[in-house]
Amino acid sequence: DTGVSQDPRHKITKRGQNVTFRCDPISEHNRLYWYRQTLGQGPEFLTYFQNEAQLEKSRLLSDRFSAERPKGSFSTLEIQRTEQGDSAMYLCASSFEAAGANVLTFGAGSRLTVL
Amino acid sequence: ILNVEQSPQSLHVQEGDSTNFTCSFPSSNFYALHWYRWETAKSPEALFVMTLNGDEKKKGRISATLNTKEGYSYLYIKGSQPEDSATYLCAFDSSASKIIFGSGTRLSIRP
Numbered sequence: 001d002t003g004v005s006q007d008p009r010h011k012i013t014k015r016g017q018n019v020t021f022r023c024d025p026i027s028e029h030n031r032l033y034w035y036r037q038t039l040g041q042g043p044e045f046l047t048y049f050q051n052e053a054q055l056e057k058s059r060l061l062s063d064r065f066s067a068e069r070p071k072g073s074f075s076t077l078e079i080q081r082t083e084q085g086d087s088a089m090y091l092c093a094s095s096f097e098a099a100g101a102n103v104l105t106f107g108a109g110s111r112l113t114v115l
Numbered sequence: 116i117l118n119v120e121q122s123p124q125s126l127h128v129q130e131g132d133s134t135n136f137t138c139s140f141p142s143s144n145f146y147a148l149h150w151y152r153w154e155t156a157k158s159p160e161a162l163f164v165m166t167l168n169g170d171e172k173k174k175g176r177i178s179a180t181l182n183t184k185e186g187y188s189y190l191y192i193k194g195s196q197p198e199d200s201a202t203y204l205c206a207f208d209s210s211a212s213k214i215i216f217g218s219g220t221r222l223s224i225r226p
Binding site: 048 | 121146151157158159164206212213214215218219
C-alpha cells in the first residue's frame with residue numbers, strides 16, 4: 001500500500017468552472033476526511049465518511065461543495081462554480097477508527113488556484 | 116462551535132534549547148487529542164494520539180501531556196535541532212466523530 005493518494009496535485013482553473021479532486025485512502029481504512037488549508041491556517045474540516053456514509057459536513061461549506069465515497073473506497077470532492085476564495089490546499093486523510101486510535105494518514109494534497 | 120487554539124502562533128528557538136507550546140480544546144465530548152508535525156512541502160505526520168486524562172507520551176526528544184478536565188495539552192521538544200523546524204498541529208477528536216485542528220505553531224530553529 002502506497003499510503004493516501006490525491007489527484008491532481010495542482011489544479012488551475014478559471015472562476016465559474018467546476019473542479020473535482022480524487023482521494024484514494026489506505027485500503028483497510030474505514031474513515032476518510034476532507035480538509036481545506038489556506039496560508040497560515042491549520043486544516044479546516046470539510047466533511048468525513050465512515051465507509052460510504054457521509055456522517056458530517058461543515059456548515060461553513062456552501063452548496064457548491066459536494067463529496068462522495070461510493071462503495072467506501074476512493075472519494076471525490078467536487079466544487080461547482082469555483083470562486084477565487086476557493087483557492088486553497090485540499091487535504092484528504094484516512095484512518096481506521098478503533099478505540100482511542102483514530103490516527104490520520106494524510107495525502108500530499110491538491111492545490112487549487114482559481115483565477 | 117468547536118474551538119481549538121494553539122499558542123504561540125510562531126516560535127524561534129536557538130539550536131539546543133528546549134521549548135514547549137500549548138493546545139487548548141473543549142473539555143466536553145472529549146474522545147482524543149492528536150498532535151501532528153507538518154514540514155514544508157510534505158504531508159502532516161502523526162506524533163501522538165492521547166485519550167486519557169494525565170496521559171504522557173514520548174517519542175525521542177518530543178513529549179506531550181494531556182489534561183482533559185481543563186482542556187489543554189502541552190508539546191515539549193528537548194534540545195531542539197534544525198530538523199525540528201516545522202508546524203506543529205494539534206487536533207481535537209470529539210466523541211469519535213469529526214477531528215478539528217488548531218492553526219498550528221510554526222517552529223523555527225536557529226543554528
